[in-house]
Amino acid sequence: MQSLTIDTGASTGRQKKVSLTETAYLALRNRVLSGELRPGAEFSELELADQMSMSKTPVREALGRLVAEGLIEAFPRRGYRVTPVTVKDINDLFAIRAMTEGTAAAMAAINLSAGDLDRLEAMAEARYDPQQGESVQSFVKANRDFHLAIAEGANNQRLLALVTSHLDECTRLFYLGAVSRDVNPETSADHRRIVDVLRLRDPDLARAAMVEHSEHTQQGILKALIASDTTALTL
Amino acid sequence: MQSLTIDTGASTGRQKKVSLTETAYLALRNRVLSGELRPGAEFSELELADQMSMSKTPVREALGRLVAEGLIEAFPRRGYRVTPVTVKDINDLFAIRAMTEGTAAAMAAINLSAGDLDRLEAMAEARYDPQQGESVQSFVKANRDFHLAIAEGANNQRLLALVTSHLDECTRLFYLGAVSRDVNPETSADHRRIVDVLRLRDPDLARAAMVEHSEHTQQGILKALIASDTTALTL
DNA sequence: AACGTAATATACTACGAAATATGTCATGTC
DNA sequence: GACATGACATATTTCGTAGTATATTACGTT
Numbered sequence: 001m002q003s004l005t006i007d008t009g010a011s012t013g014r015q016k017k018v019s020l021t022e023t024a025y026l027a028l029r030n031r032v033l034s035g036e037l038r039p040g041a042e043f044s045e046l047e048l049a050d051q052m053s054m055s056k057t058p059v060r061e062a063l064g065r066l067v068a069e070g071l072i073e074a075f076p077r078r079g080y081r082v083t084p085v086t087v088k089d090i091n092d093l094f095a096i097r098a099m100t101e102g103t104a105a106a107m108a109a110i111n112l113s114a115g116d117l118d119r120l121e122a123m124a125e126a127r128y129d130p131q132q133g134e135s136v137q138s139f140v141k142a143n144r145d146f147h148l149a150i151a152e153g154a155n156n157q158r159l160l161a162l163v164t165s166h167l168d169e170c171t172r173l174f175y176l177g178a179v180s181r182d183v184n185p186e187t188s189a190d191h192r193r194i195v196d197v198l199r200l201r202d203p204d205l206a207r208a209a210m211v212e213h214s215e216h217t218q219q220g221i222l223k224a225l226i227a228s229d230t231t232a233l234t235l
Numbered sequence: 236m237q238s239l240t241i242d243t244g245a246s247t248g249r250q251k252k253v254s255l256t257e258t259a260y261l262a263l264r265n266r267v268l269s270g271e272l273r274p275g276a277e278f279s280e281l282e283l284a285d286q287m288s289m290s291k292t293p294v295r296e297a298l299g300r301l302v303a304e305g306l307i308e309a310f311p312r313r314g315y316r317v318t319p320v321t322v323k324d325i326n327d328l329f330a331i332r333a334m335t336e337g338t339a340a341a342m343a344a345i346n347l348s349a350g351d352l353d354r355l356e357a358m359a360e361a362r363y364d365p366q367q368g369e370s371v372q373s374f375v376k377a378n379r380d381f382h383l384a385i386a387e388g389a390n391n392q393r394l395l396a397l398v399t400s401h402l403d404e405c406t407r408l409f410y411l412g413a414v415s416r417d418v419n420p421e422t423s424a425d426h427r428r429i430v431d432v433l434r435l436r437d438p439d440l441a442r443a444a445m446v447e448h449s450e451h452t453q454q455g456i457l458k459a460l461i462a463s464d465t466t467a468l469t470l
Numbered sequence: 471a472a473c474g475t476a477a478t479a480t481a482c483t484a485c486g487a488a489a490t491a492t493g494t495c496a497t498g499t500c
Numbered sequence: 501g502a503c504a505t506g507a508c509a510t511a512t513t514t515c516g517t518a519g520t521a522t523a524t525t526a527c528g529t530t
Contacts, residue, residue: 004277004310019311019515021299042238044479055517057292060480061299064256068300070396076254077480077523092391095338099394103334156327158305159334162397238525254481279513290483295514312489312514 020054024062027052032071032082033168035175039232042081069165084234087222090173094218097170098211100162101147105194105210106203108153117199120149124191127184140171146191150198150210170217176232177225186216255289259297262287267306267317268403270410274467277316304400319469322457325408329453332405333446335397336382340429340445341438343388352434355384359426362419375406381426385433385445405452411467412460421451 028048031037049059063080066072073083112120123146128139144167151163190213197205225233263283266272280298284291298315301307308318347355358381363374379402386398425448432440460468 004314004316021515046479056480057516061296064296065299065303068303070393074480075524077478078525079479092393095391096393096397099334099338103330156330158327158331161305162331256481281513291514292482292484309514310490312512313491314513 020058021061024048024052024054024058025065028059028062028066029071032066033172033175035172037082038176039082039085039234042079044079071169085173085176085232086234087226090218090222090225093166093169093173094214096162097166098214100159100166101151101214102207102211104151104154104156104159104163105198106207107155107159108150109198109201109203109206111155112150112153112198116149116153117195120146120198121192121195123149124188124195127188140174143187144168144171150194170221173221173225177221177228181220181224183217183220186220190216255293256296259283259287259289259293260300263294263297263301264306267301268407268410270407272317273411274317274320274469277314279314306404320408320411320467321469322461325453325457325460328401328404328408329449331397332401333449335394335401336386336449337442337446339386339389339391339394339398340433341442342391342394343385344433344436344438344441346390347385347388347433351384351388352430355381355433356427356430358384359423359430362423375409378422379403379406385429405456408456408460412456412463416455416459418452418455421455425451 028037037043045056045059045063048063049056052059063072063074067074067080071083072080074080123142126139126142126146129135147167148160148164151160154160190209194206194209194213197209200206263272272278280291280294283298284294287294298307298309302309302315306318308316310316358377361374361377361381364370382402383395383399386395389395425444429441429444429448432444435441
């Protein structure tokens with residue numbers, strides 16, 4: 001076979017053409033995480049292929065990855081559906097999140113430079129208007145950036161990947177039921193406290209602050225989801 | 236589309252026919268984890284398809300999942316190779332393992348019944364003869380069962396999945412370089428201590444014992460890999 | 471209620487197109 | 501004359517399309 005010398009093409013700023021499989025994967029994942037495809041929704045390969053005007057194969061490969069991730073369920077020879085969400089699921093998910101992000105914060109407390117911390121502090125100032133969908137979306141992105149910046153500070157690629165995927169799944173729950181709630185005061189207070197303890201360079205305190213923040217988010221989302229009359233939750 | 240009423244077929248004990256994609260995925264993953272396909276090894280879809288006497292499509296779908304898991308790297312329009320292993324990789328991996336299995340042990344300390352603990356204690360007695368490949372393999376399986384039994388005690392499916400995948404990756408490193416070493420005394424001592432502290436139902440002690448065991452394994456594997464003259468490690 | 475038949479959707483094969491690497495050869499430079 | 505450089509042809513490999521086979525469900529008939 002051909003030799004596999006590596007050229008990431010990172011140095012040249014040329015535009016990277018992504019495969020249809022990657023396109024389908026990102027689009028589908030986004031539709032699930034944004035709540036456009038709600039838990040329990042059923043669909044077929046052909047249906048999605050037509051929507052995205054591509055053949056079934058790339059759609060099929062994208063679905064395979066999402067099934068492996070657990071976001072979608074496959075029913076052999078019958079079809080697919082978005083994996084239903086249960087209360088236990090949510091608790092399990094947030095237990096993982098507290099673990100991964102808590103560990104990341106503890107490691108970041110040691111690694112982050114003063115400049116990094118200043119940038120984090122600026123990120124923690126993000127606010128939003130619960131009435132405006134656009135504002136909600138940019139707040140969600142800012143929140144994501146804040147958490148990922150800390151996870152990057154852990155200097156562990158595997159941990160960063162774990163944090164990213166679980167954080168995105170938590171955000172999905174936020175979209176599913178808690179959009180109407182105003183979490184501004186709680187979130188910004190938590191984020192500020194996290195930056196404060198990171199400055200102390202104390203791993204244990206940083207972990208505790210992050211775990212506490214995760215638990216706050218969990219409580220808020222559980223309340224909002226249970227209160228909402230949507231079909232987001234399955235028993 | 237057809238309705239997706241659920242029938243897992245679990246109640247009927249009928250034999251489950253697995254798809255070629257699943258077959259290819261399991262076979263490839265096993266070849267990588269067992270060290271048959273070593274880090275850096277290059278190959279093509281056609282090559283693998285011929286070996287397993289199937290079409291390229293199921294192979295391709297299996298490779299997609301392994302790429303997503305990080306076990307294999309894809310080079311668009313050129314081919315694939317087994318992801319090289321670096322020392323930092325190993326340290327990152329074991330940091331994750333200590334985190335996930337430590338957390339699992341802490342949760343298991345609360346959940347496990349006396350009967351569960353007795354079964355665990357029996358599992359901890361597994362020994363092997365470093366000279367016999369067959370014995371090594373059954374020891375590795377027993378070790379896996381021991382760790383997964385604890386992870387199941389955490390009662391969190393997501394955590395169990397994380398523990399499983401990372402434990403398997405650690406086992407791969409064991410196969411890659413440490414086969415010759417005799418880890419019997421160290422392992423059984425650690426395992427016995429873990430069962431002992433689990434009996435105390437103290438989450439913090441259980442976590443500490445598990446983390447310590449993970450670190451012992453990490454040190455042993457690092458030493459063995461660096462000492463071995465194999466090409467398993469990339470700088 | 472049991473059975474047969476049609477409809478539907480996946481699972482897989484086969485093939486063609488596009489992209490990348492490699493080898494050859496002509497050309498130019500020292 | 502030796503060597504480097506670029507153009508072009510060719511081989512290799514993935515990427516995606518299209519079509520076939522098979523499994524499963526739904527439904528009508530007896």
